[in-house]
Structures are given as structure tokens and as C-alpha cells.
Amino acid sequence: MKNQSTRRQFLGAAATLVAGATVGSNRLFGAPALIRSLGDKPNSLIDGVQIGTITYSFRDMPDQSAEATLQYVLDSGISAIELMGGPAESFAGAPKNTLDMRSIFPLMRKRAEKQELTEDEQKKLAEFDAQRKAYQAEVAKWRLSAPMAKFEQLRKMYNQAGVKIYGFKPDAFGMQNSDAEIEYGMRAAKLLGANQVTLEHPANDAHTLRLGKLAEKHGIKVGYHGHEQQTPTFWDTALAQSPANAINFDLGHYVAAGNPDPLIFLKQKHDRIASMHIKDRQTADHGKGNLAWGQGDTPLRQVLQLMREQKYSFPAAVELEYKIPEGSNSVKEVKKCVEYCRNALS
Structure with missing residues (x-):
């Protein structure tokens, strides 16, 4: 605990040091060098299976800066991530987001999964959507002249701490975004070291064609994510449109939706899967709950062992969505999920 406390205290000062670092030099001075000295680098490549996390898992944490996010990743024992847009773009100087994202995420999830919303929830979402639209317009303008070197600087900070960014998920790839914004997001992803950008499947063939060609x-690669609308053929049109279009598979949602054995899907589509989210959900017969790992119906162990046996190279990312127990937090729970994976592969 003392070591973790020291590392957290350090990161507050590290942000200032990173801001003054020289991007063009071979060595990035400041935060990365100090982070590296605070302990061993994380390693979540377990018996050939790359366990990662999407940084959305840490959405309940009060500090959403790039530096704090890196600390959460390190404390979880993770060495590869799908990075949400917020921490990276704020590091690069994007306009400050004053929206209370933590309070709205559960409602956005309910809407995405077509759950019934109360009148108050509908009103809150409508107000949020209007505010977000205004903020997105401000960010869109910023993206046209964003300092791209900052993304390379962020990559160096994460890499020197032992964390690889394999995926990037800013809100720059929607149907409302211009080609200039989309290409900005893809350039930023490559500077971060990512081989893929990810987004929710837009359910629009013209848009998946557009993204694939760009x-x-x-x-x-463009990895399209799905929730309970996933089926074995959900991605077929996008995959046929472009070799750059790929699958960002969600194992737990796939099970909750009542689909056939997910191991069959993985065997059939593994060469088009760019990345996967893992969680433990129940089937519809059992209530579709999102539970602590080992308590649901998702064949997590079997899937991880299949990945090892077949040498699948796409990462399996912890996406923390079950209720965090009292007295815990998302960092502690993601760490538990990583240990579950380690035990499954031992």
C-alpha cells in the first residue's frame, strides 16, 4: 500500500514534468522515467494470451486524466489497453469536458440495450444529448488543428511505463463526424501505437463502407463493437466491404443475447477479430445479469484456453461492468479479473 500511495503522489507532479518534455528527443524526460523507477513493469501477456482492458473500466474513478489513467492501468497489472478518447484528447489540449459522464454512463447503457427508461431518465438523457452536441462541435473544431505530437508523447509515456496502447476509441468516428475528424482519429491512433480504432457498430452500411475505405x-483496422444486437452474422456486411473492417467482439453481451456457443463463432471469425471485450454475463433464462467473474454463464475459461491453444493473437480486454462491491473500486476489481484470467490459463 505504501508503494501505491507513493506512486499516486508522484503522478500529480509528473503531469507538470511531462508537459515540458521534449517530444522530438530519443528519450522522454519526466514522468515516464520516474514511473519506470517505481517498480516492475506490468505483464498481462499470460501464457501467450494478451489480457488487456478498455479504460472505460475506470470510469468511476474521479481523475480521468491520462496520467491518472496510466496509474490505474499499472495498479491493475495490465500491459495492453484499448484507450478511450477522453484521457488522450485532454492530454493533447482538447476543450475541457464539463459534462458529468460518470452519472450518465448507466443511462446511456440502458438506452443502448433498449431497456425501459423512466420519464426523468429520458429528460436527463435529452438534456445531456443537447449539451454533448454543443461540446462535440467545440471538440470537432479543435481536432482540425490538434497538436498531433502530443499523441506521440502520450505513447512514449505509456510505453516507458510498460503499457502498450493497441486500440483507440475517441468519439470521432460517428456518422455525424467529418472525414477530417475521422482521419484525425486514425492518425492519432497510429501515433499512440494502436493498430485499430474502435466504435459502436453504427448499423449503417454506407458508414461502415466509408470507415473501411478511410x-x-x-x-x-476499424473494430466494430456490439452489445446484445450481436449475432453470428452481425458483422458480415462490414467485413465484406473492406479488409480494414474488423470485429471488436463482446463475449458477455453475445452470451446474454442468447446466441449459439461463442467458441464456434471465435473459431469461424478469429482471423477478422481485432480485439475482444470479456465480462461474465448470464443468459436470458437466468436474467442477463452482469456478475462478478465466475458467477455468470459466460464460458470465460474455455474461451481463454481456446485462445491459448489456437494461438489467437487478438487481445482479450477486461470490461468492468458488474456492480463494484462496497469498499472496493474499479482498479481493485479489474485486478481481480486479471487474476481470474491468470488462474484460467495456469
Whole structure:
């Protein structure tokens, strides 16, 4: 505990040091060098299976800066991540987001999964949507002249601490975004070291074609994520449109939706899966709950062992969505999930 406390105290000062670092030099002075000295680098490549996390898992934490996010990742024992746009873009100088994202995430999830919303919840979401639209317009303008070197600087900070960024998920790839914004997001992803950008599947064939062609131009993959609308054929049109279009599979949601054995899907589609989210959900017969790992119906152990046996190289990212127990937090729970994976592969 003393070591973790020291590391947290350090990161507050590290942000100032990183801001003054020289991007063009071979060595990035300041935060990364000090982070590296605070202990061993994390390693969540377990018996050939890359366990990662999407940084959305840490959405309940009060500090959403890039530096704090890195600390959460390190404390979880994770060495590869799918990075949400917020921490990276704020590091690069994007306009400050004053929206209370932590309070709205559960309502956004309910809407995405077509759960019934109360009148108050609908009103709150409508107000949030209007505020977010205004903020997105401000960010869109900033993206046209964003200092791209900052993304390379962020990559160096994370890499020197032992964390690889394999995926990037800013809100720059929607149907409302211009080609300039989309290409900005793809360039930023490559500077971060990512081989893929990710987004919720737009359910629009013209848009997946558009994204696929732009991704081909930039030499990067587009991983389309799904919730309970996932089926074995959910991605087929997008995959046929472009070799750059790929699957960001969600194992838990797939099970909750009542689909056939997910191991069959993985065997059939593994060469088009760019990354996967893992969680433990129940089937519809058992209530579709999102539970602590080992308590649901998702074949986590079997899937991880299949990945090891077949040498699948796509990462399996912890996405923390079950209720955090009292007295715990998302960092502690993600760490538990990583240990579950380690035990499953031991």
C-alpha cells in the first residue's frame, strides 16, 4: 500500500514534468522515467494470451486524466489497453469536458440495450444529448488543428511505463463526424501505437463502407463493437466491404443475447477479430445479469484456453461492468479479473 500511495503522489507532479518534455528527443524526460523507477513493469501477456482492458473500466474513478489513467492501468497489472478518447484528447489540449459522464454512463447503457427508461431518465438523457452536441462541435473544431505530437508523447509515456496502447476509441468516428475528424482519429491512433480504432457498430452500411475505405488509406483496422444486437452474422456486411473492417467482439453481451456457443463463432471469425471485450454475463433464462467473474454463464475459461491453444493473437480486454462491491473500486476489481484470467490459463 505504501508503494501505491507513493506512486499516486508522484503522478500529480509528473503531469507538470511531462508537459515540458521534449517530444522530438530519443528519450522522454519526466514522468515516464520516474514511473519506470517505481517498480516492475506490468505483464498481462499470460501464457501467450494478451489480457488487456478498455479504460472505460475506470470510469468511476474521479481523475480521468491520462496520467491518472496510466496509474490505474499499472495498479491493475495490465500491459495492453484499448484507450478511450477522453484521457488522450485532454492530454493533447482538447476543450475541457464539463459534462458529468460518470452519472450518465448507466443511462446511456440502458438506452443502448433498449431497456425501459423512466420519464426523468429520458429528460436527463435529452438534456445531456443537447449539451454533448454543443461540446462535440467545440471538440470537432479543435481536432482540425490538434497538436498531433502530443499523441506521440502520450505513447512514449505509456510505453516507458510498460503499457502498450493497441486500440483507440475517441468519439470521432460517428456518422455525424467529418472525414477530417475521422482521419484525425486514425492518425492519432497510429501515433499512440494502436493498430485499430474502435466504435459502436453504427448499423449503417454506407458508414461502415466509408470507415473501411478511410482505414485502408491510413493502414489501420476499424473494430466494430456490439452489445446484445450481436449475432453470428452481425458483422458480415462490414467485413465484406473492406479488409480494414474488423470485429471488436463482446463475449458477455453475445452470451446474454442468447446466441449459439461463442467458441464456434471465435473459431469461424478469429482471423477478422481485432480485439475482444470479456465480462461474465448470464443468459436470458437466468436474467442477463452482469456478475462478478465466475458467477455468470459466460464460458470465460474455455474461451481463454481456446485462445491459448489456437494461438489467437487478438487481445482479450477486461470490461468492468458488474456492480463494484462496497469498499472496493474499479482498479481493485479489474485486478481481480486479471487474476481470474491468470488462474484460467495456469
